[in-house]
Amino acid sequence: MNLEPDRVASLAGRPLSGLTRRDVALALLTVPAADALASLPGLRRGMLAAGNPLSAVFWSSAEAVLLKISDGDATVGDVRTWLEATGTEPNGIIGLHVWDDQSERSQLAAEMHTRLVSYLEERLAAGEIDPDLLAAGDPAACQAYIELQERWMTSALPDGRVPMNVLMDEEDEEFLAEWDAADAQALAATQALLDRVGDRPLPREELRRASARLRRDIARPGWPGRLLIECSGLRPADLPADDTELWLRLAAGVANPQGPEPWPGPEADEENETESELTAICAIDHFDWLATITALAEGGPGTPASAADLATYVRDYDPGEPDGPDEPDEPGRGRPGGDADDIDGDFFDDNDEFDELTLEHLFLPVTSLWQVLGAIDDDERLTALGWWGLPEAMLRVWAPSGGPAA
Numbered sequence: 001m002n003l004e005p006d007r008v009a010s011l012a013g014r015p016l017s018g019l020t021r022r023d024v025a026l027a028l029l030t031v032p033a034a035d036a037l038a039s040l041p042g043l044r045r046g047m048l049a050a051g052n053p054l055s056a057v058f059w060s061s062a063e064a065v066l067l068k069i070s071d072g073d074a075t076v077g078d079v080r081t082w083l084e085a086t087g088t089e090p091n092g093i094i095g096l097h098v099w100d101d102q103s104e105r106s107q108l109a110a111e112m113h114t115r116l117v118s119y120l121e122e123r124l125a126a127g128e129i130d131p132d133l134l135a136a137g138d139p140a141a142c143q144a145y146i147e148l149q150e151r152w153m154t155s156a157l158p159d160g161r162v163p164m165n166v167l168m169d170e171e172d173e174e175f176l177a178e179w180d181a182a183d184a185q186a187l188a189a190t191q192a193l194l195d196r197v198g199d200r201p202l203p204r205e206e207l208r209r210a211s212a213r214l215r216r217d218i219a220r221p222g223w224p225g226r227l228l229i230e231c232s233g234l235r236p237a238d239l240p241a242d243d244t245e246l247w248l249r250l251a252a253g254v255a256n257p258q259g260p261e262p263w264p265g266p267e268a269d270e271e272n273e274t275e276s277e278l279t280a281i282c283a284i285d286h287f288d289w290l291a292t293i294t295a296l297a298e299g300g301p302g303t304p305a306s307a308a309d310l311a312t313y314v315r316d317y318d319p320g321e322p323d324g325p326d327e328p329d330e331p332g333r334g335r336p337g338g339d340a341d342d343i344d345g346d347f348f349d350d351n352d353e354f355d356e357l358t359l360e361h362l363f364l365p366v367t368s369l370w371q372v373l374g375a376i377d378d379d380e381r382l383t384a385l386g387w388w389g390l391p392e393a394m395l396r397v398w399a400p401s402g403g404p405a406a
Helices: 005-012 021-028 033-049 056-071 076-084 107-125 131-135 139-153 163-197 204-219 225-232 243-255 265-282 286-299 307-316 356-373 384-398
Strands: none
Touching: 005 021, 005 033, 021 033, 021 056, 021 076, 033 056, 056 076, 056 131, 107 139, 107 163, 131 139, 139 163, 163 286, 163 384, 204 225, 204 243, 204 356, 204 384, 225 243, 225 265, 225 356, 243 356, 243 384, 265 356, 286 307, 286 384, 307 356, 356 384
8 A cells, every 4th residue: 555645745734845754754654664665756756746855865764764664673763763863753752751652642741742843843944953964863963953852841931831840740740640559559458468367466575675776776877777767767866765666667668768868977978888778679669569578478487588588579479369469550660470561670681581680689688677677587587576567567658648557
């Protein structure tokens, strides 16, 4: 099926004389590559007859990318680069903003994308953009094209809105809503888990000893008090007087770090190491924590709880087992067993294989702090205190207010 010139004009909503390279490129991508290739001579003649011949560089680049697509050798990046070289297609990433595919854009994103395309068309007409140089990959032209878009994205529109700001605000709101939904699902799954497990008695003497030790650790400079404080958001002068409240606040902070904040004096030298540990903990997501807590709660005191054990529990976790909890939806993450198109996790290599060693590394600061808390012993096995307290701490993490779950 050949792509006729009039069809391209209809898709773009403008006459042949007003078509841009982007209009033609997008139209070519609506049909199979072989059909698009067969259509090129007719399109070129039609554009020439309309007084809008585009350029030999464009037609050559179109033929080259369509041949790659037809042969199965083109990547998404190849097609993206070709589109951007038309001079009016925005870059896929501008600053901190990533444009979603057209079908997935919000109303706001669609509006801003359309406005940016119109702006680039104006700059192209004014001679500020040279698509032939973009198609050739000229570094200066490519950099100038990016800077042009960045300036527009960070400048106020006539109505006062700054595109970058409003787009990032919307993305933040969407992410927080997704995160809240994942919290709610994880909370429900943990409550169902604890209903199945039954009573887990509070070992009061272990709690008393652990809390006394924690108060001493926090009163001293350096590790582990510094990291516990950064995770929990507490301050040494403001520790809860109640041992249960203290222990649960500290344990919840391990799974949901609140820091870091700058510390003056000699301890500032330890800030980089603390930030590295916090970064590792923050990379552990709902699925990982739920898999871990499930294995520990069901296993009871004595359950192996080293970083390697925790990574194994995540690898083997199957939330779809009969009577098991549903897997919480995780913003921006995929997991084994889901659709291949949905897998975009940090712990998969190019073959979509679970990266157990990476996850083990992330859990190392967790298990170190759990030992300090007395949740696991020197042999890295779950204690009675950990069996009672770690699930309770996770209920706090996933409760809507961050406080005790109802």
